[in-house]
């Protein structure tokens with residue numbers, strides 16, 4: 018068994034080497050490189066400074082409670098694709114903010130894939146949390162071939178590297194936000210998840226790249242070849258493996274793309290059949306190009322309108338909207354603590370937003386709806402209430418829930434109408450704010466997203482009665498001229 022210094026190295030030399038590497042990594046953390054390149058350099062230099070056999074940076078995906086290998090050095094491909102790392106089962110204390118050291122990976126129950134670790138030749142490992150402003154966003158791990166007791170210097174060094182890795186993540190997120198703002202795109206509410214900033218360097222087939230682009234277009238999260246499934250064994254040796262091309266975490270679906278070559282399809286079909294026998298819980302689809310367009314349509318990502326106009330680009334993805342609605346619900350719950358607000362929605366644009374919002378408010382709320390019709394010519398544009406409230410709002414805390422505020426005229430009219438009925442308070446919560454088109458200044462207390470001057474549909478918003486059922490918000494083209 019070795020101590021952490023290896024043979025023939027004095028403590029002074031060792032610590033000096035750590036300082037040297039830290040200095041290099043500090044420069045790396047704020048370089049303009051892609052996040053993947055920066056973290057890859059960190060993993061490589063850390064592994065070498067520690068005289069270890071491997072190092073990886075894992076990112077925590079809160080939605081699935083999994084750890085994802087962002088980058089790694091010195092670990093084989095099959096080891097990386099051995100299966101998903103359950104954040105609670107794989108050295109789970111790291112997520113509690115603790116440093117976890119493992120002397121014998123083959124027997125320690127805190128290691129999720131002990132047998133695989135043994136095959137990879139990993140004897141010991143250490144896992145240090147990656148922190149970003151109080152939250153744990155991942156882990157830095159170092160693996161050694163020999164059994165090793167990690168010293169306090171080792172841990173101090175790794176903690177510093179983990180801090181620099183977290184800085185690199187934040188730096189990449191900020192760069193993205195800045196780029197989005199510069200592009201005058203709707204301002205993203207939250208930085209993109211670190212794992213979305215990491216992309217594979219190369220695809221093994223152009224069709225995979227095209228599929229990835231399509232998923233990006235629809236803002237569907239994807240992972241490229243994250244897992245290999247053993248299919249045949251010879252004794253305890255794996256004889257055949259299958260690695261599906263993609264995993265779509267939001268749909269919990271693996272996707273394998275095929276070309277049209279018949280013999281390849283046959284071979285893949287055989288493997289898939291075997292995979293389904295061995296792993297019945299796994300949801301996987303074999304897709305041709307035509308199929309995948311159909312699949313996306315099935316999940317609500319497709320041309321659902323009658324082709325008079327088309328969704329040209331997705332502005333806000335379904336998960337993005339859901340995240341923001343949760344935040345709005347939380348803010349309202351905090352601001353109205355101890356009270357029971359009445360939510361008033363104007364039909365029909367709030368048909369998606371209102372139910373999602375109210376389910377995220379942890380207070381007793383009641384709801385009511387109004388309907389409005391627009392009439393008059395261009396100059397005397399006016400609104401008329403065609404469905405009024407069911408009961409009096411006098412003395413109530415009212416929150417007007419709107420899908421989108423454009424010129425502000427509708428809301429201005431409705432707010433005056435409601436204010437005259439003496440509510441205790443009156444505030445507005447709108448999902449979208451098309452601020453650049455504002456003619457009448459209306460006070461908006463809660464805003465989901467600011468959107469550009471484009472006609473948007475989906476998530477309750479329609480064009481000629483269509484598109485309301487899209488789970489995302491998109492921009493239609495050609496821009497409808499009669500759009501308000």
Ligand code: 5GP
Pocket residue numbers: 366420421422423424425426427428451471472473474478479480501
């Ligand atoms: P405002 O009175 O603020 O100009 O318009 C508000 C109403 O116009 C919204 O409630 C919505 O029904 C409609 N509207 C404004 N902009 C859009 C848009 O981009 N897409 C859709 N579908 N409706 C819009």
